[in-house]
């Protein structure tokens with residue numbers, strides 16, 4: 001009987017980000033057999049230990065023999081080797097928070113039983129770094145050509161603020177509108193395509209939208225229209241956000257800093273990575289066996 005595959009389903013989807021990194025095994029073997037003059041057998045045993053760095057996965061320093069393959073390349077970008085030399089590493093990143101840390105630990109205990117296949121990392125991060133990286137990933141995933149991103153960004157933030165797998169059921173039919181409401185309990189309520197949110201949550205959404213659009217043309221766009229920084233702060237005061245969040249600074253920049261600090265502080269406090277090497281190890285083995293036959 002086939003063993004069931006490892007599942008990350010116990011972790012809320014909003015806390016997970018996945019990335020796939022390709023490796024060219026022709027390039028990888030060549031380093032050992034051509035440059036270092038090692039036998040294929042030694043090259044194989046060295047390559048079995050190989051794990052890309054976090055910077056390869058994030059794209060900040062992706063280097064040979066690793067690359068991203070969003071367009072479905074037919075040939076290696078470095079050596080022009082054919083597609084059959086490609087193998088994949090799948091990284092699952094979890095931005096963890098106390099509410100599901102128990103599930104995360106349980107999952108990690110299961111992954112530790114497969115030490116060849118899964119490599120586990122827990123890189124040091126401050127809460128602010130975790131927030132900035134989330135914002136950066138969200139920024140890359142959105143299309144700013146139409147205003148649809150405003151809703152996508154809002155829903156992403158709302159899910160992140162209360163990570164839970166229940167969102168999949170609650171929002172199964174899709175969100176048509178995020179509506180400020182002073183009547184909701186527990187920050188949000190979903191009804192007939194509308195997601196009603198409290199002033200505290202709505203204000204956070206406006207801040208996130210403002211931060212996201214700052215780096216784009218016609219910046220400062222939010223559900224409340226295009227706002228300058230001063231207008232944003234006035235709006236936050238008017239909707240009762242500053243009061244709900246107990247932000248007492250009168251000076252707008254100081255109030256904004258307090259708002260960001262509270263928003264960041266309520267977010268994830270640890271980052272975990274699981275790198276799945278299944279495809280890599282299988283392809284590596286099959287290529288090595290073919291090499292040996294020759």
Ligand SMILES: [Zn+2]
Nearest residue numbers: 024027076079
């Ligand atoms: Zn190559």
